[in-house]
Amino acid sequence: MGRICHLFLTKDHAFFLHNLLNGDGVQSIAQFRKESLFEDYRISSQNDDRIAFTIDLGLLHRALRSSVSVCGHVTTATNRLQGYKSAVIQDVPISKPLSRVDVVELQSAIDMAQDLPQTLVQGPDLHQLQSFVDRLKHVGELLHITITQYGDLHLQLLNTLTTLGVEFRKLPVVGVQAHVPTGDQNMTAQSRTKYAMEKGEALSVQLSLKHFAKSLQCHLTKPDSAFYGITPLASCLTVIFQFFIPGTRQTDKSISLHCRLPVLDPGSA
Amino acid sequence: MSSSEVEPDTLDLVCQLDNVQGMVDALSLVRWKRHQDSVLELSEHGIVVIVEESGCLQAKVYLKKELFVSYEYRAEGRPRFGVSLGVFVDCLNTFSVSGRSSSIEMCYPGPDMQLLLKSVDSTDACIYAEIRTRIPDTISWDYNFEPAGSTPLSFTVKSAALKEAIDDLEWPGSSIQIVLQPDPPSVQFRGEGHGDLQIDFMYYANTDLLIAFQCDRLVSYRYKYKFLRATTSNMPGSVIKDNRGSKLTIGRGGMLKVQHLVSVGRPTAQHPHIDSAAYQLPSRIAYIEFFVKPEVDEEPVNDA
Structure with missing residues (x-):
């Protein structure tokens, strides 16, 4: 999505946020319940125990990757050295904490981004869609x-x-559903x-193909499925990625990831 | 967003193809520029795609009706229309999913004279394209290719070797001389410009490269490098992989004809042990012809 993002920490959650304050471009919101990332987590600030700052994801990723390999190494070393442990500390630079005003703005942007489309459809295979x-x-560049x-x-x-279309x-379908009209199996996609638009059973938006392609990159997080929906008034396209608890078919509620794609034209709805 | 539901009876052509990638390969071969116009000519025998540049270079892709799973032709005469070759290839390419063969249906004309494409593999996912067509320009010159004499002047060379030779000639650039001589039977490509480069194919020395050779007298013509290069610049990987040959013929007045073969058969991934060139039925081959006019500023040598 981009190298720089906001890391927003609250009493219970850690959020990685892209583009939430500057508005244009694809917004993405990754939310983790504190237990899913940290064994021990304490936070206190004068701003309702909320802290936010910007962070370079490339550097964070590199630090995390090297700590994964170090941890593996330490485990074997500990075994051999009978109880000796080593600690590797890596500093990832961050910005100054965001001001109280910015934190409030970030929180309200998160709250606004939570409004869900009334209808969500579970997307086809992400690799197929991406290809x-x-x-x-x-x-072309404009996608309806x-x-x-x-x-x-x-x-x-x-x-x-x-x-050209697919x-x-x-x-x-999740949310508001309608019955498939009978006898339209042989109709073309356009018809x-x-x-469906005439009957008010569909919403349509126009957006940048680049933005859509970017949102598909989220399949790098290996989601188990993706849901697509258009918010009421056709203000944006929302893509929600679903993650299962490993080894089950149950949604892992401690993790959530979704993107909001800006609409280029209010659409013909 | 009007629908493309048209009565089948009003269509000049409805055909189905089961190997989109082969068609993409064949059409890509004649796409030497990103933005290029083409003319499609429909007939009961198949589809011919014609591309032209500067009145000096013309390419034709022959998609015989045998390449299609079904081919229903109902037109009177031979409908011709222009489409952007780039758009046509890019649209076809979206139908081609790597690793599996995809079937499409192609119809003409749509309600607004469009060329209509749609996938027919699955009922739950449908890809479609409507390509705007235009009234074609008249072909600026007729590429009446006539033999240069009683014995044809021609040679067949491995497509990969031809491409490599022409790529190498980029260095001297601008103008390339092609010389055929019967004794010793050989073909020379000679470039003079920033430097000199000569590439010889000796018939008896390299029968694996120069597969066939027919020439009863010395002939020599010069061709613009950029036109010569267009004949091989977009050669699809399948042509090299199938180890195909390309046939070059010099006609009356030095007109050069370059012929390539591109496989449009179903992918043969399930038969990796069978030589795919031999395995393909001849009917599943698209024929591609280029016609290159010689440079005229020089007196031809010995063209009886």
Whole structure:
């Protein structure tokens, strides 16, 4: 998403936040319950025990990776040296803590970002979608996305020379659902979308293909699935990544990751 | 966002293809520039894609109807229309998913005379494209290729070797002389510019590179390097992998014809032990022809 992000620590959660204060571009919000990251966690500040600062994710990642390898090493070394332990301390530079005003603004941006679309559809295989979107990049830059209440996800790219699109049907729906209209199996993707929009059973937005491709990079976090939805009034496209507790089919509620993609035009809704 | 639901009876052409990648390969071969116009000509025999530049270079891709799983042609005459080759290839490419063959349906004309493409693999995921067409320009010159004499002047060389030779000739640049001589039977590519470079294919010495050779007299013509380069610059990997040959023929007036073969068969990944060139049926090959006009400022040598 970008190298620099805000790390926002509260009594119970740690948030990694991209683009929440400066507005334009893809916003991403990763939230961890304190127990999922830390064994021991104490925080106190004069600002309701909340602290936020900016951090270079590249440096943090490097430090974490090297500590993983050091930990492995220490374990074997400890075994051999009968109880001797070593500690490696790495400092990752951070900015000055954000001012009280900025922290309040960050908190309200998080609160605002929590409003969920009424209808979410579970996206197709992320790798398949990404390979398709990579090819679309050669053709154009503006992407229309339509999501219907009966589980259609329709991506369409329009320019002066061509219209190119992909429609995924029968995706699982969460939230407000409608019945699949009968007899439209043989209709084209464009007709189905038009029909659903007319009946108020779909929302459509126009966004930057680059932003959409960027949000798909989140599959690097190895989510178990992704859900797509358009917020009421078609203000943004929300992508919610779902993580299961390893070895189960239960959602890991201690971790959450979602992206909000800005809409380039209020859409034809 | 009007629908592309059209009555099948009104369509000039409805055809299905099961190897999009092969078609992408064949069309990419004649895409020597990013933005390039092309003309598609439909007939009962198949589709011909024609690309032209500066009145000196023309390329044709022959997609015979045998390359298609189904080919229903209902037009009177031979419909011709122009499309942007770049857009056509980029759109086709979105249908091609690596690692599996993808089937598409192609129709013409749509409600606004578009060329319509859609995937037909799955009912739950559908890719579609509508490509704007235009009234084609008249072809500025007719590439009437005629034999230079009673004996054809031609040679067949491994496509990979031809590409390598032409790539190497970039260094001297600008103008390349091609010389065919019967004794000893050989072909010379000679570039003079920033420096001199001569590449010889000797028929008896390199029968694995120069596969066939026909020439009864010395001939020599010069061709612009950029046009010669266009004939091999976008050679798809499958041509090299299949170890194919390219045939070059010099016609009347020094017109050079370069012919390539590109496989449009189903991917043969499940038969890695079979030589794919031999395994492909001849009907699943797209023929590609380039016609290059010679430079005229020089007197041709010995063209009877």
